[in-house]
Amino acid sequence: MSVWSEAHGTQLARAPAGLPVRSLGNGALWLAAFLSGFVIEEPAPYELYMALIAVVWFACGLKLRREFGLLIICLMLYVAGGIASTPMATEFGQAMMYIAVSGFLAVTAIFYAAILADDPDRFRVIQSGYTFSAVLVAAIGISGYFRLFPGADYFTLYDRARGTFQDPNVFGPFLVLPTVLLIQKLLRDSVLKNLHLLMPLAVLLLGVFLSFSRGAWGVLCAAVLLIYVLALVTEQSRRRRARLVFLGFAGVLAVFALIAAALSLESVSDMFVQRAKLVQDYDAARLGRFARYSLGFQMVMEYPLGIGALEFNNYFPEDEHNVYLKGFTTYGWLGGAIYILLALWTLCAMVPLLFKSRPWTAFTQSVFAVFFAHLILSVIIDTDHWRHMYMLYGLAWGMIATDRIEQKRARTAAWPLSRART
Numbered sequence: 001m002s003v004w005s006e007a008h009g010t011q012l013a014r015a016p017a018g019l020p021v022r023s024l025g026n027g028a029l030w031l032a033a034f035l036s037g038f039v040i041e042e043p044a045p046y047e048l049y050m051a052l053i054a055v056v057w058f059a060c061g062l063k064l065r066r067e068f069g070l071l072i073i074c075l076m077l078y079v080a081g082g083i084a085s086t087p088m089a090t091e092f093g094q095a096m097m098y099i100a101v102s103g104f105l106a107v108t109a110i111f112y113a114a115i116l117a118d119d120p121d122r123f124r125v126i127q128s129g130y131t132f133s134a135v136l137v138a139a140i141g142i143s144g145y146f147r148l149f150p151g152a153d154y155f156t157l158y159d160r161a162r163g164t165f166q167d168p169n170v171f172g173p174f175l176v177l178p179t180v181l182l183i184q185k186l187l188r189d190s191v192l193k194n195l196h197l198l199m200p201l202a203v204l205l206l207g208v209f210l211s212f213s214r215g216a217w218g219v220l221c222a223a224v225l226l227i228y229v230l231a232l233v234t235e236q237s238r239r240r241r242a243r244l245v246f247l248g249f250a251g252v253l254a255v256f257a258l259i260a261a262a263l264s265l266e267s268v269s270d271m272f273v274q275r276a277k278l279v280q281d282y283d284a285a286r287l288g289r290f291a292r293y294s295l296g297f298q299m300v301m302e303y304p305l306g307i308g309a310l311e312f313n314n315y316f317p318e319d320e321h322n323v324y325l326k327g328f329t330t331y332g333w334l335g336g337a338i339y340i341l342l343a344l345w346t347l348c349a350m351v352p353l354l355f356k357s358r359p360w361t362a363f364t365q366s367v368f369a370v371f372f373a374h375l376i377l378s379v380i381i382d383t384d385h386w387r388h389m390y391m392l393y394g395l396a397w398g399m400i401a402t403d404r405i406e407q408k409r410a411r412t413a414a415w416p417l418s419r420a421r422t
Contacts, residue, residue: 032129035133067405085332120398131182223366292321299329353368
C-alpha cells in the first residue's frame with residue numbers, strides 16, 4: 001500500500017478469493033487504459049467497459065473532490081451547451097447521440113481525475129496499460145502497412161497506417177504519450193539499464209511515422225522538445241546536463257536513421273513526399289480548411305446556441321477540423337467559451353507541478369507536454385471525440401487535485417504547530 005493511501009486511511013480489504021481488492025481494482029484500471037487503443041468500431045470495447053467500471057467504482061465510494069471541481073463544472077456546462085444546440089440540428093436523433101457520447105467521454109475524464117486524486121500512485125497502472133496498448137496497436141498498424149499477413153490492409157486507410165483506429169490522424173497522436181514516457185525514462189535514468197525500452201520505443205516511433213499524420217508528427221516533436229527542455233532546466237548537476245545534451249544528439253541521429261531506413265522503401269518515400277507538404281490542396285482551396293475557419297467563426301456569431309451537432313458540413317463541403325470552432329458550432333457560445341477556459345486553466349494549473357519533486361513528476365511533465373501539443377493540434381484537427389484527449393484532461397486534473405490535496409494536508413498539519421507557538 002502506498003504512503004498516500006495510508007495517509008488517507010484506505011483499508012486493504014480482501015475479496016472472497018483472497019486477492020486484495022486494491023489489486024483487483026488496479027487490474028481493472030489497467031484494462032481500461034489498455035482498451036483505450038481499440039476504437040476501430042463504435043461502440044468500442046473501451047466505451048462499454050468504461051461505462052461498467054465507472055459505475056462500479058463510483059458506487060464503491062470513489063469520491064468527486066472539490067480539488068477537480070472546475071473540471072466537473074466545465075464539462076457539465078460544455079455538454080449542457082451541446083444539449084441546448086440540438087434543436088437547431090436537422091437530424092435531431094443523430095445530434096442527441098453525438099452529445100450523449102460527449103457526455104460519456106466527459107464522465108471518463110472525471111473518472112480518471114478521481115482515480116488519481118484518490119491515489120496518485122495509480123499513474124503507474126495507467127501508464128503501464130496505456131503503453132502496452134500503444135505498442136501493440138503500433139505493431140498492428142505497422143503490420144497492416146507492410147501487409148505482413150492476409151487481410152492486414154484492414155488496418156490501413158488511404159495507404160496510411162491506422163492500427164485499431166478509424167482514422168490515421170487519431171492513431172498517430174494516440175501513440176505520442178507512451179512514446180514521450182519512454183523517452184522521459186531514458187533521459188532520467190541509465191540508458192544501459194533500460195535497453196529493453198529501445199525496441200518498444202522504435203515500434204512507437206515507426207507507428208507515428210507510418211500514420212503519415214502531420215499533426216501526429218508535430219505533436220510528437222513539440223512534446224519531446226518540451227520534456228527535453230524541462231529535463232535540462234530542472235537538472236542541477238553539470239555532469240547530468242552534459243549527459244542530456246549527448247542523449248539529445250544521439251536521439252536525433254537515431255530517429256533520422258530510423259526515418260532513413262523507412263524512406264528506403266519507395267512506397268514510404270512517395271507517401272512521405274506527399275504528406276510532408278506544409279499546406280495541402282484541401283487546406284488552401286476556396287472553401288478549404290483555412291477558409292472554413294474564418295467563414296465558420298463569422299457564421300456562428302449569429303447563432304448563440306450553435307447550429308447543432310454534425311450540421312457544419314451542410315453549410316460547407318467538410319467538417320470544422322478545428323475543435324475550438326466546433327465548440328461554438330456544436331455547443332453554442334456557452335460550450336465554445338467554456339472549452340477554451342478549461343483548456344487554458346488546465347495548462348496554467350499544471351505549470352507549477354512541473355517543477356516539484358514528486359514520484360509522479362516525470363509522468364506529470366509528459367502529460368503536460370502531450371496535452372499542450374494536442375491543444376495546438378486542435379487548431380487544425382477536430383479532437384472533440386478523441387478518447388485519449390478526454391483521458392489527458394482527466395490525468396491532468398488528477399495530478400492538479402493531488403497537488404492541492406497535498407498542500408491542504410500540509411497546511412492542516414502545520415496549523416496546530418503554529419498555533420502552539422503563538
